[in-house]
Amino acid sequence: MENVIILGSGCAGLAAAIYVARAGFSPLIIEGNLPGGQITTTSEVENFPGFPEGIDGFSLVMNMRQQAEKFGARFEAETIERVELSADSKKLFTAAGNVFETRALIIATGASPKMTGVKGEMEFYGGNGVSTCATCDGAFFRGKEIAVIGGGDTACEEANFLTRFASKVYQIHRREKFRATEIMVRRVTGNPKIELVLSSVPEEILGDENGKVRALRVRNVISGETRDIDVAGIFVAIGHTPNTAFLKGALPMEEDGTLIAERDASGVRTQIPGVFVAGDCADRIFRQAIVAAGTGARAGIEAQRFLEE
Secondary structure: OEEEEEEOOOHHHHHHHHHHHHOOOOOEEEOOOOOOOHHHHOOOEOOOOOOOOOEOHHHHHHHHHHHHHHOOOEEEOOOEEEEEEOOOOEEEEEOOOOEEEEEEEEEOOOEEEOOOOOEOOOOOEOOOOEEOOHHHHHHHHOOOEEEEEOOOHHHHHHHHHHOOOOOEEEEEOOOOOOOOOHHHHHHHHOOOOEEEEOOEEEEEEEEOOOOOEEEEEEEEOOOOOEEEEEOOEEEEOOOEEEOOHHHEOOEOEOOOOOEOOOOOOOOOEOOOOOEEEOHHHHOOOOOOHHHHHHHHHHHHHHHHHHHHO
16 A cells, blocks of 8 residues: 555646655655646746746656655556545556555646647647647737637636737637626727637638748638638637546536535645645646645645644
């Protein structure tokens, strides 16, 4: 039986691993489907403290991984399909048919951004013009025209935020009316740098000879007409899906799959003693690498305390 198993190898999982390993508990990290997490798809991270010149996402998580390994953390390239959780032990069943058992469990499986699925989207994703994080990548489009896809609060918030950098923001929404709250709608409609492209859906993302985004083709759902909007960047803001489907019925979660932590000072404990949550799988608000790392550290400290008690 393991002392601590950590599910997820992004910033939250690795921060937890550093704390737990440094305390001498030699945690086992189950890497999951995307080792390193979503940040590995980010070409440059400028808002993670300690890197004044910025750092690419892959290098950031590799540094954290090496730090965790230095203190005795171990890694398994497995994916968990189902769990059996109790106060005394936690059993984890992998897709390969293996079973792990642990006294303490930290869940840091992250969340996956929802994508539109249009042609060109994945080709230009991650450093070539398509992004799912305005806070992460907005500054790279200073003085350029960009597009935001989505009509909810997140899309409206990102469109407003991006006007700090972009010369113009096109907001693409499939309906004539927004589903965002009234205050967010007022902000985008009142922003002179935002042009609304309503009743329209993305059809294709077009690139230039350098492999970068040059335009977004949209189709009006009423008239059927298409048009190409010249933009250097496209931000997809249609929501995230927490990577928690395998935990359904085992832990409380919101309708969208976001795990629910207990209402205590730690913010990472669950209703099952010895089970902790960290990062984007339990955070529908911030979804930032540094926030995930912070909650990972908290989960690591709480896991230590649980084992010592």
